[in-house]
Amino acid sequence: NAGVTQTPKFQVLKTGQSMTLQCAQDMNHEYMSWYRQDPGMGLRLIHYSVGAGITDQGEVPNGYNVSRSTTEDFPLRLLSAAPSQTSVYFCASSYANARGDTQYFGPGTRLTVL
């Protein structure tokens, strides 16, 4: 049981490049989400999914795309990276939703956009 895994751990991009941050969970959780953490800002919700084929926007969705084709995976795509997207990204999963004690976070991906 690996929990929530994220790859890569670190990534450096140039402005305008695209990339996908991977997130996978092996707990058969329906709810998955992406957050970004910036200094002095706490974690902010980017996108979330309540099940395969269902996604919705969070607080800061601009510049990011998501899809959920399987229960296990929830990739986050940056189509054209900008320096403002330099951040630490956390993926999380939960049995049902963001409430309660069942939400588990991955270890994070540190992204730098030059």
Added chain:
Amino acid sequence: DQQVKQNSPSLSVQEGRISILNCDYTNSMFDYFLWYKKYPAEGPTFLISISSIKDKNEDGRFTVFLNKSAKHLSLHIVPSQPGDSAVYFCAACEGANNLFFGTGTRLTVIP
């Protein structure tokens, strides 16, 4: 605009004493509140939660208090232990799926 605020970026406490971490919120639609603990290079881990229909919830050394009229919650850790040294985030739920985090308080427990 930050809807959940933790006004103390850091707190230092002697081992064995009480740690009190505070959190304020502005959105009256929040009805569920959580505290997460975060160590460096790791994701946050759930600590304790409280529904808006309660004013207190305890779990071992951790107690969360909610004052809805003041839009304020606090986390008490007693007694504090060196292993409690971490960054603590409060978070508030609007509906089932939207979670808003505070900016975090770095707790240092001095042996």
